[in-house]
Amino acid sequence: MRYVTWRDRKPLAHDLKTVYQAPTREAGWNALLALEEKWGNKYLLSIKSWKDNWETLSTFFQYPEELRRLVYTTNPIESVNRQLRKVTKNKGVFPTDTSLLKMAYLAIINITKKWTVRTPDWPRILTQLVIKYERLAKYIS
Numbered sequence: 001m002r003y004v005t006w007r008d009r010k011p012l013a014h015d016l017k018t019v020y021q022a023p024t025r026e027a028g029w030n031a032l033l034a035l036e037e038k039w040g041n042k043y044l045l046s047i048k049s050w051k052d053n054w055e056t057l058s059t060f061f062q063y064p065e066e067l068r069r070l071v072y073t074t075n076p077i078e079s080v081n082r083q084l085r086k087v088t089k090n091k092g093v094f095p096t097d098t099s100l101l102k103m104a105y106l107a108i109i110n111i112t113k114k115w116t117v118r119t120p121d122w123p124r125i126l127t128q129l130v131i132k133y134e135r136l137a138k139y140i141s
Contacts, residue, residue, distance in 0.1 A: 003045045012039055012046070019050070020072050025061035029054065063132065066125045083111050 004012055015035050022028035032054070036047045050057060060071050087107040094100040119125065130137050 001046070004043055008039075008042070012043065015039065020060070020068075022061075023065070025058050028058060028061060064128045066121050067128055067132070070119070070125065080108075080111055083107065 001009055001013065015038060018031040019028050019035060022031050032047075032050055036051070040047050060068050063071070084104060084107055087103060088094075088100070091103065094103070126140065130140060
């Protein structure tokens with residue numbers, strides 16, 4: 001989205017959803033080609049980046065839909081980053097790297113205390129994770 005004008009970001013992001021929310025890798029590729037037809041003349045660099053990196057970007061299609069939704073939803077990550085920046089911004093200089101790590105650790109402890117929203121379909125997601133990664137089974141009781 002770096003190369004996209006502010007006015008076109010929402011419509012392009014909406015159209016891009018059809019790529020990463022596609023049910024299969026092939027459907028995702030076809031959606032990317034349709035995206036290229038619609039936006040390619042205007043935002044060639046953005047589309048080219050997706051096409052050039054498709055092998056890497058499309059690896060998430062090997063996971064079930066519930067897991068993919070967790071991967072492409074970055075809101076929780078952005079929230080944690082915002083809260084960490086808020087804590088470190090108020091402190092101008094840290095005397096040592098250790099003091100920064102301690103501050104970040106305490107901030108993470110406080111942030112996780114506020115986590116009350118449950119992930120939708122978590123039991124199903126957990127089951128899919130155990131199926132995909134058998135080594136996790138011993139940690140889940």
